[in-house]
Amino acid sequence: MKWGTRYNYNYVNNLYEAIQKHTLKPTKLICFTDDDSNISNSVLCRALPKINIPREISKTPWRKLSIWQYPLFDLDGDILFLDLDLVITNNLDKFFSFKPGTFCVIENWTQIGKNIGNTSCFRFPVKKHKYIFEEFEKNSHLLWEKYHIEQVYISKTIKEQNFWPRNWCKSFKHNLLPKWPIRIFKPASLPSDTSVVAFTGKPDPEDVLNEKWPVPKNKFYKKIYKQVKCPDWLIDNWKIN
Secondary structure, eight states: OOSSSOOOHHHHHHHHHHHHTTOOOOOOOEEEEEEOOTTTTTTTTEEEOOEEEEEEESSSGGGGGGGGGOOTOOOOOOEEOTTTTTTEOOOOOOHHHHHTTTEEEEEESSSTTTTOEEEEEEETTTTTTTTHHHHHHHHHHHHHHHSSSSHHHHHHSSSSSEEGOOOOOEEEEIISOOOOOGGOOOOOOTTTTOEEOOOOOSSSSHHHHOOOOOGGGGGGGGTOOOOOOOOOOHHHHHHOO
């Protein structure tokens, strides 16, 4: 899904090229967006699914709940959802063969053991859990106040939740980035069976490619430890346009 200006068309095109590179089976990429300008013609663009959502959270990940509705355009079966700030580094076919017909998600890196998923990369069967969307539309303010984060709402509501094998999906910051001061000269290494690397918050993939970690002007002192070297696996799988 792409809305607003946080991520431009290049993130969609990079994702498409990486998916084609790392899948052996015929695979489509559908982008739900409010602006399809400059997105590759090979990507199937659709309008953002409609959702009744409080204005205060209309630009946040809570909007992702809109894809749990049914019908969802002409989609059916198992759908793999990928955030735009991901870099695909290895084969994705395994994400479709793993426990088919069930909801599968990353175990949230910062809440290990608490049964909370991270919806940067998840697979869901269209229609089976449509109540996720329907209940939110009925009680959006109540659910927002209760769970605060959409992925917590999903994990607490769906009983048949499965986590991907831990090495399949990694967080650049939480799992791969070397501790300071080692990161000054050593880039992030990648496990051989990792297929998805999430760049939550900052830095973004293009920041790492440029070896520059953005820091607010009023917090310039953070430049001391917010340093990053560009790894070869990122150069191989993501490009600046």
